[in-house]
Amino acid sequence: MFAFATWDAKKLRLLLGPDPMGIKPLYYCSAGQYFRFASELGTLLGTGLIPRRLDPAGLINYLNLGAVYDPITMIRGVSDPEAGH
Numbered sequence: 001m002f003a004f005a006t007w008d009a010k011k012l013r014l015l016l017g018p019d020p021m022g023i024k025p026l027y028y029c030s031a032g033q034y035f036r037f038a039s040e041l042g043t044l045l046g047t048g049l050i051p052r053r054l055d056p057a058g059l060i061n062y063l064n065l066g067a068v069y070d071p072i073t074m075i076r077g078v079s080d081p082e083a084g085h
Helices: 041-046 056-065
Strands: 003-008 013-018 027-031 034-038
Touching (some): 027 041
Antiparallel strands (some): 027 034
16 A cells, blocks of 8 residues: 655656555645645645635545545545556
């Protein structure tokens, strides 16, 4: 169970990845000039930089299926990559 982030300073590139089974989530959001990521939605929301707006697709998934499936989340603008991607 892991998620990782690696910064390549020479290429100015960030590589993010969840574990192959998708046990540990990895949420990300790009808003304005900033890119944010965390392993918990509460951490992203706790920054105060992401609007607390419900994603209708996430809500429909939850109500119909009992869960929200990748890459959709309950928060608009926040995504969760599929396992191993």
